[in-house]
Amino acid sequence: MSMEPQVPPLFQVEGLRVAFGRDGQLYEAVRGISLHVDPGEVLGIVGESGSGKSVGMLAALGLQPEGARVSGSVRFKGQELVGMPRSQLRKLRGARIAMIFQDPLSSLNPVMTVGDQIIEAVRLHHPDMSRKAAMGRALDLLALVAIPQPDRRVKQYPHEFSGGMRQRVMIAMAMANDPDLLIADEPTTALDVTVQAQIMEVLADLQDRLKLGLILITHDLGVLAGHADRVAVVYAGQVVEQAGVDDLFARPGHPYTRGLIASIPNMAAESERLFSIDGTPPVLGKLPTGCAFHPRCRHAREICRSLAPQAQTAGAGHSAACHFAFATPEAAP
Amino acid sequence: MTRYILRRLLAMPFLVLGVVTLAFLLTSVTKGDPLTAIVSDRQMNNPEVVAAAKAKWGLDRSLPERYIIYVGNLLQGDMGTSFITRRPVAQDVMYRLPATMELVIAAMIIGSLMGVSLGVLAAYFRNTVIDHAARVFALFGSSIPVFWMGLALLYLFSVHWGVLPGPGRIDARATLPPTVTGFLTIDTLLAGDVPLFFNALWHLILPAFVLGWAVAGTISRLVRANMLEILSREFIMTARAKGAGELRVVTRHALRNTMVPTLTVIGYSFAYLLTGAVLTETIFSWPGMGSYAVDAARGLDFPAIIGVTIVGGVIFLVTNLLTDIAYVVANPRVRLG
Numbered sequence: 001m002s003m004e005p006q007v008p009p010l011f012q013v014e015g016l017r018v019a020f021g022r023d024g025q026l027y028e029a030v031r032g033i034s035l036h037v038d039p040g041e042v043l044g045i046v047g048e049s050g051s052g053k054s055v056g057m058l059a060a061l062g063l064q065p066e067g068a069r070v071s072g073s074v075r076f077k078g079q080e081l082v083g084m085p086r087s088q089l090r091k092l093r094g095a096r097i098a099m100i101f102q103d104p105l106s107s108l109n110p111v112m113t114v115g116d117q118i119i120e121a122v123r124l125h126h127p128d129m130s131r132k133a134a135m136g137r138a139l140d141l142l143a144l145v146a147i148p149q150p151d152r153r154v155k156q157y158p159h160e161f162s163g164g165m166r167q168r169v170m171i172a173m174a175m176a177n178d179p180d181l182l183i184a185d186e187p188t189t190a191l192d193v194t195v196q197a198q199i200m201e202v203l204a205d206l207q208d209r210l211k212l213g214l215i216l217i218t219h220d221l222g223v224l225a226g227h228a229d230r231v232a233v234v235y236a237g238q239v240v241e242q243a244g245v246d247d248l249f250a251r252p253g254h255p256y257t258r259g260l261i262a263s264i265p266n267m268a269a270e271s272e273r274l275f276s277i278d279g280t281p282p283v284l285g286k287l288p289t290g291c292a293f294h295p296r297c298r299h300a301r302e303i304c305r306s307l308a309p310q311a312q313t314a315g316a317g318h319s320a321a322c323h324f325a326f327a328t329p330e331a332a333p
Numbered sequence: 334m335t336r337y338i339l340r341r342l343l344a345m346p347f348l349v350l351g352v353v354t355l356a357f358l359l360t361s362v363t364k365g366d367p368l369t370a371i372v373s374d375r376q377m378n379n380p381e382v383v384a385a386a387k388a389k390w391g392l393d394r395s396l397p398e399r400y401i402i403y404v405g406n407l408l409q410g411d412m413g414t415s416f417i418t419r420r421p422v423a424q425d426v427m428y429r430l431p432a433t434m435e436l437v438i439a440a441m442i443i444g445s446l447m448g449v450s451l452g453v454l455a456a457y458f459r460n461t462v463i464d465h466a467a468r469v470f471a472l473f474g475s476s477i478p479v480f481w482m483g484l485a486l487l488y489l490f491s492v493h494w495g496v497l498p499g500p501g502r503i504d505a506r507a508t509l510p511p512t513v514t515g516f517l518t519i520d521t522l523l524a525g526d527v528p529l530f531f532n533a534l535w536h537l538i539l540p541a542f543v544l545g546w547a548v549a550g551t552i553s554r555l556v557r558a559n560m561l562e563i564l565s566r567e568f569i570m571t572a573r574a575k576g577a578g579e580l581r582v583v584t585r586h587a588l589r590n591t592m593v594p595t596l597t598v599i600g601y602s603f604a605y606l607l608t609g610a611v612l613t614e615t616i617f618s619w620p621g622m623g624s625y626a627v628d629a630a631r632g633l634d635f636p637a638i639i640g641v642t643i644v645g646g647v648i649f650l651v652t653n654l655l656t657d658i659a660y661v662v663a664n665p666r667v668r669l670g
Contacts, residue, residue, distance in 0.1 A: 063573055087578075094576035101574075106567040111589050111665060120585075121575045157665040173575070 008078065009036035010213040011097075011181050016072035016082075018052070018059045018237075020284075027285040030056040031237035032072065037181065040211040044228030044245070046221050046260065048281045052237035053217050054185050061097060061183075062089045076181070095125040098174035102186040104166035108158035114169050115154035118142070121176040141172035145202055164195035171202060181213040188223065200227060222264040225249065230317065233257045236282050236292035241325075243318040253312070253320030255297050291323070299324060334661065341654050352646035353407065356639045357400055367392065370416045370633040390416075403639075412643070413636030417628065422640035425625060430644065431515025432502060433621035436544065436613070437606045439537050443545030444606075445552060445599050447474075449588075452556025457583060459561060467553065475550025479609050483543045483616035490539060500618035503533045540617040544609050548602040555598050559591040566590075593664045600656025604649050 018030035030052040037043045047053045058064055060074040060081060074081040076097060081089060093099075101107040109117055118138040123129055129137075135154070142150035145168040158166055167187060174182055184203060188196035204227055207214045216228055224231050224245060231248050233241040233256065241254040252258045259277035279296040282288060288295050294304040303323055311319040314326045368383065371390060376382040387393040391402065406413065412422035448471070455467040474482075490497040502517055503509070510517070510524035517533035563569065564587050572586045611623035618624075622641055629637035 058570075061574070063570065090576045090578060092576075093574055099571075099574040101567055101571065103567060107571045109568045109572070109586055109590070111593070111663070112586075113665075120577070124576045159666050170571075173571075176575075 009075075010039045010041075010077060011215070012036040012073075012075045013056075013060055014073040014075075016056055016060060016074060017070070018055055018064055019069045019071075020065070021067060021069070025285065026069070029068075029237055029284060030059065033234065033237070033239050035232045035239055035242065037213045037215055039180065039213055040207075042207060042214045042216060042227060042229045044221075044224035044231040045215060045217045045234055046219065046224060046231060047234035048219055050281055050284075051234045053234045056234075056237075057183050057185065057215065057217060061093055061099070062086065063093075063099075091125070094121055094174075094179075095177040096179055097181045097183065098177075098179040099183045099185065100167070100170045100174050100187050103190040104163060104170050105158065105190075107170055108166060110158055113155055113157055114142075114161070118154075118169070118173050118176060121173045125177045137176070138172075141175055142169070144175060144206070145169075145172045147172070162195075163191050164198055167191060167195075167199050168202060171199075171206070175206065175210075178210065179212070181215070182207075183215045183217070185217045186219070187216070189218070189220075196223075203227075220264075221260045225264075233260065236287060238292065238321065240293065240322070241320040243320075247315065247318050251314070251318070251326070253314060253318065253325035254293075254322045255299055256293050257320070259296075291321075293322075337661070338654075338658060341657070345650060345654070348650050349643075349647055350404075352650070353404060353639075353643055354400070356642035356646065357403060359642075360635050360639055361396055361399075365633045367416065367633050367635045370635075407643075412640040415629070415637045416634045417632045417637065422636050425637065426622070426640055426644055428515075429620060429622050429625045432517075432619060433607070433610050433614070433623060435516045435518065435537065436540055436619060436621060437603070437610055439541035440544035440548070440606055440610075441599065441603065443541055444548040444602065445545075447545060447549035448552025448599075449556050449595065451549065452553035452591075453560055453583060453588060455553065455557040456560030456564060459557075468557075471550040471553040473550075474546030475548075478612070479543055479547055480612045480616055482546070483540065483613055486539055486543055487616065497539050498532075498536050500616070502536055502619060503529070504536075507532060540613050540619060544606060544613050547609055548605060551602060551605075552595065552598055556591055556595055559594055560587055563587045563590045589663075593660060596659045596663055597656055600652055600659065603652040607645055607648060 013036065014034045016030055016033045017028060019026045019028045021027075033052070033056050035043065035045070045053045045057070055064065055068075059068065059070045062070075062081065062084070064070055070082055072082060076092065079092075081092070108114070112120075115135065115138050118141055119131065119134040122134040122137050123131075126134070138154055139150045142153060147153055147165060147168050153161075153165075158169070161169060171187075182203075187203065188199050191199060200223065203214065203216075206212060216224060218224060221231075228245045230242065230244050232239045233248075233254065235256050241248070241252065241257045243251075243253075248257065249261060252261055256277070259275070262275040263277065265274060277296055278298075282292060282295075288305075290306045291297070291300070291304045291309050294300040297304065301323075307323070309321045309323045309325075311321045312325045313319045320326065367390075368377070368386060371386050372382060384393070391399055394402070403413070410423055412426070414420065415422050415425055418425055451467040451471055455464045455471075458464050487499070491499045498504070507529055510520040510526060510529065513520050513523050518530060518537060521527075521530040521533055564583075569582060569586055572582045577586070607622075610619075610621060611626055613619065614621045614623035615627055622644065625637065626641045628634070629641060
């Protein structure tokens with residue numbers, strides 16, 4: 001699992017903020033996220049859609065939407081990425097830090113063969129490598145993610161692949177330059193349930209074999225249960241709870257985390273109705289006062305409406321931003 | 334793919350026959366009397382002259398008879414004799430077609446290059462000064478009539494500044510190179526006459542630019558809209574995440590995806606260019622099909638009118654076929670059997 005504490009983190013995000021200007025007003029989608037990934041560690045980031053988890057990670061690599069303002073600090077192996085010149089950032093992207101996205105069909109260029117797309121990924125960072133050598137590398141990569149008949153598949157276009165196979169191609173492409181960190185943004189969300197497990201297996205296997213740092217962004221806490229070392233729960237652009245995965249499931253400190261855990265479908269549960277958290281996440285620019293979660297929280301009191309909670313810690317590496325975190329051990333969601 | 338092309342080629346003769354029939358019928362229903370083009374006003378009252386003329390040009394026969402004779406002759410490459418030039422229409426066309434093709438192809442190259450680059454710039458720098466400037470420039474080209482634009486630019490560049498030559502395909506005093514392709518820019522080079530090549534090229538630039546500008550507007554609007562859509566797609570994000578630079582993202586990833594619809598518009602704009610060539614050729618004294626068609630229409634020169642219509646129709650059919658083939662080549666998702 002996690003390494004000794006003296007090893008510096010592979011990837012460290014501190015106070016990351018991403019704001020969009022619209023009609024002369026500034027809306028913050030990410031409001032000071034702090035988290036870190038150690039070498040070879042799997043960090044899960046969980047939150048509802050629109051919580052800022054994807055935008056935040058994209059912005060960390062300089063891939064924020066046009067016009068967005070990014071502040072705070074993102075360090076990769078000690079190098080500061082926020083404010084780094086674009087050309088330098090490009091050398092890291094796809095080489096040391098790779099990304100895969102939610103929908104593998106729209107994430108691949110429809111008019112380029114799969115081989116050409118992988119070759120491009122290789123040669124962008126190895127301009128001296130011959131096309132032939134890069135093609136050899138592409139074949140190896142397709143074999144690495146267990147795509148059968150790579151020499152035939154390499155000449156095909158994305159539309160000739162099934163959803164799961166396309167995501168394997170995306171993973172192969174991400175692995176092209178042996179990155180230290182892979183950011184997987186909802187890698188299984190667009191896939192069939194049966195295929196989801198296979199893709200997670202491919203990712204877990206690569207992560208284990210290549211000692212890859214992996215950030216797994218998902219809205220499904222259930223996916224993280226078997227695959228993450230640590231989990232960061234994001235709500236309304238902030239990390240509301242961070243903990244080791246077992247600790248999180250055993251002692252969730254934040255009512256939102258408890259809600260997420262309760263919403264995981266459970267075969268053994270006696271109740272037939274699936275639990276869901278009341279209400280909807282706040283809209284950008286219409287944040288509630290105090291704790292952003294208080295309008296949906298069953299335990300909200302006066303203080304929650306007026307004062308934003310500070311993170312409270314309970315044991316090593318477990319923190320939750322709730323006035324009453326860890327206060328009611330048997331608390332219902 | 335091959336089967337698709339073969340099938341399309343097999344359909345061609347029938348389509349051409351359709352064009353021939355339409356051209357023939359449309360000409361025969363016009364009000365004008367072709368005799369006025371053949372027989373002088375003074376002789377119109379002389380029944381013998383009129384009857385002789387009718388017999389000579391086959392106008393005494395019924396429409397179906399004339400149609401069958403025409404198609405029969407056409408199969409042997411005979412398009413009849415022009416009332417005005419008194420030369421075989423086929424010969425006139427063979428002489429004038431290369432001049433038009435040279436103009437239209439040059440215009441298409443200029444128009445596509447301008448249209449695509451303006452569209453890409455406008456999309457990439459959307460809602461900035463560059464975007465607005467590109468759109469205004471494109472709007473100018475497509476909304477100002479070619480005859481006005483032609484005259485204005487001819488005045489500015491040729492008369493006022495004197496940087497470009499006046500009307501015509503080549504300097505009037507020049508000895509023409511031997512005709513091989515009929516394209517002066519190519520024939521001069523084949524003859525090894527470089528100064529004459531530039532002479533022809535400088536003559537070509539202005540009319541081709543005027544004509545090209547007119548289609549650049551349509552192309553750039555389409556490219557801009559498509560680029561905006563493509564640039565927001567996820568695979569663009571993938572390309573950036575791979576570490577690709579912006580130039581590469583735009584050209585290799587976005588533009589290639591835009592090429593599919595763009596090729597279609599460029600191909601179909603060929604028809605517009607042929608039509609636009611009529612006016613441009615008149616302004617620039619370009620001895621092509623356009624000015625020939627204008628003369629034929631004015632003089633009720635029916636064989637020439639039908640001939641021009643058929644050639645235009647065939648060119649249109651061929652470019653459509655080429656466009657469709659290019660579409661398949663550019664888009665791997667289309668599989669035609």
